[in-house]
Amino acid sequence: MKDFEYFAPKTVEEALSLLSQYKGEAKIVAGGQSMLVLMRQGLIAPEYVVDIKGISALDYMTYDERLGLKIGALTTHRAIEKSPIIQKHFGVLSEMETNLATIQTRNWGTIGGNLCHGDPAGDPVPVLMTLDAKLKLKSLSGERMVAMEGFSKDILEVDLEPDEMLIEIQVPVPRSHTGVAHEKLMVMQGDAGIVGAAASITLKSGNGICEDARIVLSNAASIPLRAKEAERCLIGKAINEDLLTEAGEVASKEADPPSDVHASAEYRREMVKVFVKRAAKRALEMARLR
Amino acid sequence: MKGEPKELRLTVNGKVYELKVKPKALLNDVLRKDLKLTGAKRGCLESTCGVCTVILDGKAVRSCSVLALQANGHEVTTIEGLAQGDKLHPVQRAFIDHGAIECGFCIPGRVMMAKALLDENPNPSREEVKLAMQGVLCADSGYVKQIEAVEIAAEKMRGGE
């Protein structure tokens, strides 16, 4: 690893000042579980490193019955996984975290770091997209809110200016009769996943017709892909087995998956069919219970 | 200034150390090179194998993926800190007695994972033990003896026999 100049701010303001001062040449390191791997391999060599792991003010989770969930950017994956509040109200987040990397990675790595890294194979973004999450970004010039959906721009590129920091993730309370599930094809539990699918189904109360559906894929394109055509197969209909199969097939056509040592693009496309169906089916079952 | 050494103060196995390290130094580097605690190994160097695992503030972490300066003011436990004099920690004892050690390279990291697990959860299910063991790769064994050893140690620590 190349040498760098190192700062360990203790407050958000300090960190933002540093980012503003070294615009573009400074890289944030939080848990370092993604950044340090790249730096060790010599793929990134920043001149200035702003280590924000010590900003304890960003390590929190709050829940309000009306306003929903607010997660500080430096909350660790493990904290989210184990949180009783999350397990009770947003179980899919805890479930997703259980399959994310390993315990050691989750103990030190942060949700903010994961989102800002922008890996299209990542699990949190698709789940947060189905949950309609919003992100609070801050710089010295002010704050802005971004929908989780618009945050990913390209492989390893997100909508974050060089002088900005992710502060908080906000997840609204799901509508009633909504179920959310996450499924991922893993060779070993915790690996990056061949493909993954997050699905949210909302049913109209009374007649069980699908009022809303969201399907988001991981590792099926250069960003987490929202399979809108597949969603349209389900919305407004009484979902049955055939429709779920159709949604899977439509999603697989929307996908543009990569080909690498783990799987070919064709195989990933086939697996999109299977995993979209599995996730949507589970989401449907959960929606019926709520 | 680039690479300028910074003050690092951390507690390792109950002892306080004060030293100056370059910002790019990883926790693994400082433990092995500066503090001569070579129990935490260096394996893949890309955060996939886990043989570098130590306990930081009660949590198992991969020391190859933590900047040493991030441990500033924190507490680290390594394999060297488990035994009390000649008396081995129950996990160490169980690994030896149950024949769970083959070449030994993954063992320090694995024992630390087990300790972190049992400190947090004295009565883990088999699934939970497996998950903890999964965090450190073993190229020799089939993990079976190691999982059993952890369960044996857990029972011992709970007061059983």
Added chain:
Amino acid sequence: MQMEGKFTLKAPIQKLWDTLLDPETLLSCIPGAEKIERIDEKTFDCVVKQKVGPISVKFKFKSILSKVEPPTHIEVDGEGEDIGKAGHFVQKSVVDLRQIPGGEVEVSYRTDATIVGKLAMFGDRIMRAKAKKVEEEFTKALQERLKNVV
């Protein structure tokens, strides 16, 4: 890693051929190109920079025109490495130009590249996605260039 593609440009085939082999053109049309220097009749010395998110690579490589059949067929052998030591590559490309009706030329190419080093480990999925983008930018720039020249 194998990549192939096709694109159509509006230009007389001879003009396109000349333009494709002109270092000045390549320098201005290849995204991230910093240096394309013709050393001799067959050899080019090149430096190309690329970025994927926070990862930047700067490739220094030599390209040799191993087979040249104007104005329809070129074979290029390249070898080079990333200046930051992130990877080393060997590559062979075949480019064919074909006149099609409407005053257009269809350019089809096929590249076989072997990459070793961290870039290869890190993911050919990333490079593949990037390669597609580079192709798109290149053809757009080339078309612009040809518009002004014809």
